[in-house]
Amino acid sequence: xxxxxAENPTGSTDPFDLSGRVALVTGGTRGVGLGIATGMLAxxxxxxxxxxxxxxxxxAAAGRxxxxxxxxxxxxxxxxxxxxxxxxxxxxxxVAVNNAGGSPVADAATAxxxxxxxxxxxxxxAPLQVAQAANAVMQAQPDGGxxxxxxxxxxxxxSPGTAAYxxxxxxxxxxxxxxxxxxxxxxxxxAVCGGAVATENLHRGHGGxxxxxxxxxxxPMGRLADVADIANACLFLASPLASYISGSNLxxxxxxxxxxxxxxxxxx
Numbered sequence: 001x002x003x004x005x006a007e008n009p010t011g012s013t014d015p016f017d018l019s020g021r022v023a024l025v026t027g028g029t030r031g032v033g034l035g036i037a038t039g040m041l042a043x044x045x046x047x048x049x050x051x052x053x054x055x056x057x058x059x060a061a062a063g064r065x066x067x068x069x070x071x072x073x074x075x076x077x078x079x080x081x082x083x084x085x086x087x088x089x090x091x092x093x094x095v096a097v098n099n100a101g102g103s104p105v106a107d108a109a110t111a112x113x114x115x116x117x118x119x120x121x122x123x124x125x126a127p128l129q130v131a132q133a134a135n136a137v138m139q140a141q142p143d144g145g146x147x148x149x150x151x152x153x154x155x156x157x158x159s160p161g162t163a164a165y166x167x168x169x170x171x172x173x174x175x176x177x178x179x180x181x182x183x184x185x186x187x188x189x190x191a192v193c194g195g196a197v198a199t200e201n202l203h204r205g206h207g208g209x210x211x212x213x214x215x216x217x218x219x220p221m222g223r224l225a226d227v228a229d230i231a232n233a234c235l236f237l238a239s240p241l242a243s244y245i246s247g248s249n250l251x252x253x254x255x256x257x258x259x260x261x262x263x264x265x266x267x268x
Contacts, residue, residue: 027100035227180247195253220255
């Protein structure tokens with residue numbers, strides 16, 4: 001069994017204590033990314049968040065604040081500058097969470113090539129660029145590091161209305177497995193595959209409570225994921241308890257989706 005104290009520079013025996021560790025969360029200014037960043041702060045990590053615009057208020061937990069560095073992770077030069085600044089400030093990187101992503105609804109039959117390229121770029125190519133930069137830092141560290149990609153159930157089943165997004169997330173799952181094989185044993189690469197998560201953006205963008213209730217009705221657990229559910233999965237994968245887990249796609253979806261045949265009225 002892995003000794004947690006051997007992997008924590010403070011000597012703590014709590015496997016979820018990230019004191020002395022440095023974590024990067026892309027898209028960490030709102031929604032799921034904000035939840036992950038807050039969870040990492042609460043666990044003791046020094047947290048760097050990035051995005052195209054600064055958060056409206058300071059992100060803090062456990063008496064400490066996240067450091068915001070502006071960066072569009074689709075731009076290779078900005079990613080390079082982000083990592084140069086991060087390394088100059090902290091000299092190390094232990095956890096990198098590729099959270100930035102998403103897509104508006106679009107009809108696949110009429111979506112423009114420019115739109116599709118932008119969606120694939122944000123949800124697949126940008127995580128690869130960030131992972132490459134993180135790996136370069138982590139491979140030079142005695143204790144390596146952990147890269148976590150936020151994937152989606154859209155990448156594991158048909159995704160009508162967000163076809164390019166689903167295809168990109170499917171690619172990200174495969175990329176996770178490939179990088180885990182290439183970069184072991186120093187760097188572990190895993191994914192957290194979320195279902196629908198209860199965020200303000202989801203509620204506002206899809207018609208409010210009726211839409212949320214209709215989605216909840218399809219989830220065996222009877223509710224959407226909370227941002228803390230995704231954050232806790234990331235904390236586990238970043239911890240020594242997951243020291244032999246790499247190349248995994250951890251489903252955090254409340255049991256998935258109820259099979260349609262179970263919803264049929266057999267007496268009708």
